[in-house]
Amino acid sequence: MAEDKKETEKIARCAMCADMCKYSCPTYLATGRETLTPQKMARLIVYSGKGFLEDEDGFFALMFQSAMCGACKRHCIYGDYDLRRFIQEARVKAFARGIIPQDVKQRVEIFKKFGNPHGEREVVDKGKGETGYFISCSSYKDKDLLKAADKVLAESGLKVRQFGGGDICCGAPLYYAGDMEGFYKASLRTKGEIEKRRLRKIIVDCPTCLKMMTETYREVGLNLEVELIHTTQFIGTLLQQGKFNIKKANRIVTFHDPCILANDLNITNAPREIITSLGYTLKEPVYSQEHTHCCGAAYGAKIGDHRLKDAATSMRMKELRDTAADVYVTACPTCKSVLSGINMKYITELVAERIVAQR
Numbered sequence: 001m002a003e004d005k006k007e008t009e010k011i012a013r014c015a016m017c018a019d020m021c022k023y024s025c026p027t028y029l030a031t032g033r034e035t036l037t038p039q040k041m042a043r044l045i046v047y048s049g050k051g052f053l054e055d056e057d058g059f060f061a062l063m064f065q066s067a068m069c070g071a072c073k074r075h076c077i078y079g080d081y082d083l084r085r086f087i088q089e090a091r092v093k094a095f096a097r098g099i100i101p102q103d104v105k106q107r108v109e110i111f112k113k114f115g116n117p118h119g120e121r122e123v124v125d126k127g128k129g130e131t132g133y134f135i136s137c138s139s140y141k142d143k144d145l146l147k148a149a150d151k152v153l154a155e156s157g158l159k160v161r162q163f164g165g166g167d168i169c170c171g172a173p174l175y176y177a178g179d180m181e182g183f184y185k186a187s188l189r190t191k192g193e194i195e196k197r198r199l200r201k202i203i204v205d206c207p208t209c210l211k212m213m214t215e216t217y218r219e220v221g222l223n224l225e226v227e228l229i230h231t232t233q234f235i236g237t238l239l240q241q242g243k244f245n246i247k248k249a250n251r252i253v254t255f256h257d258p259c260i261l262a263n264d265l266n267i268t269n270a271p272r273e274i275i276t277s278l279g280y281t282l283k284e285p286v287y288s289q290e291h292t293h294c295c296g297a298a299y300g301a302k303i304g305d306h307r308l309k310d311a312a313t314s315m316r317m318k319e320l321r322d323t324a325a326d327v328y329v330t331a332c333p334t335c336k337s338v339l340s341g342i343n344m345k346y347i348t349e350l351v352a353e354r355i356v357a358q359r
């Protein structure tokens with residue numbers, strides 16, 4: 001109860017705030033729409049709680065227009081506050097009342113039928129060992145990424161069991177749709193798949209999957225009891241240990257920080273260390289590391305109202321293109337696919353290209 005009161009005080013404080021964090025909110029920057037700034041969202045959430053809003057449908061539609069990227073948490077003048085918690089609560093209410101955007105509804109239906117957000121897929125299960133490599137729904141269809149992962153894993157000399165596809169999914173699409181019951185079921189299924197394979201450590205290439213499997217699963221009372229790391233942490237350690245025979249590159253790379261990787265998982269150094277250790281010269285866009293902007297995937301790919309996606313994607317592509325790099329790289333398979341307009345690569349591909357086979 002005391003906890004609830006504290007949280008209510010925080011959102012009331014946010015609703016009255018000077019709102020300077022809006023200059024880090026990609027939704028606002030890409031659209032210029034004041035209603036979508038963190039403070040205005042907070043004000044509407046407070047008004048909705050008091051029953052002051054006449055247009056409930058409009059309110060809930062707005063709640064699906066946040067990228068849930070965490071820039072407002074990162075740049076909040078109060079260190080103990082995350083507006084997304086309240087946006088998520090509103091989405092849960094919207095889902096319970098059946099007032100969710102049409103494309104979100106469709107994605108949930110596909111998920112309920114196939115156990116993943118993209119429709120029919122086969123389960124991938126190859127390799128052996130107590131270390132797993134989780135193939136996320138976005139990597140599943142990315143042949144270049146999967147090929148690069150195969151090469152890096154083979155050259156590492158480690159035993160790694162790759163798994164994913166079918167109905168093995170972290171459940172993020174259901175979470176962001178506000179379907180907490182469905183999300184809990186998906187998280188239980190994932191836990192079962194991990195336990196079945198007796199894995200002790202899992203490498204995850206998608207920042208959202210990693211956030212779900214750690215932070216969000218714990219919030220719903222589920223602990224996976226395995227060590228979970230991001231691909232960049234895994235590859236970074238192998239490079240430090242000198243596990244690969246690397247042919248150095250001498251081109252210019254710009255790295256795009258995936259919003260969840262930078263804002264929620266605090267991973268910004270590992271990818272940069274990988275890039276420079278391959279010999280590349282690293283260039284930074286104006287907004288990078290904790291100032292990064294969402295690529296736009298969060299609106300559509302993770303479930304939300306995707307009408308904003310194109311505006312956010314164009315803005316981010318321009319910021320990256322302005323660096324005039326030779327190669328653009330990221331560490332999220334969804335960012336890679338959304339930013340394909342600038343020929344984006346996933347970081348494992350960059351590493352695989354520089355490895356000279358040892359055996």
Ligand code: SF4
Binds near residue numbers: 013014019073076081
């Ligand atoms: S998120 Fe923080 S900085 Fe932004 S409007 Fe709310 S209280 Fe102010």
Ligand code: SF4
Binds near residue numbers: 036038066067083
């Ligand atoms: S989560 Fe991102 S898009 Fe949503 S209000 Fe915060 S900064 Fe804006």
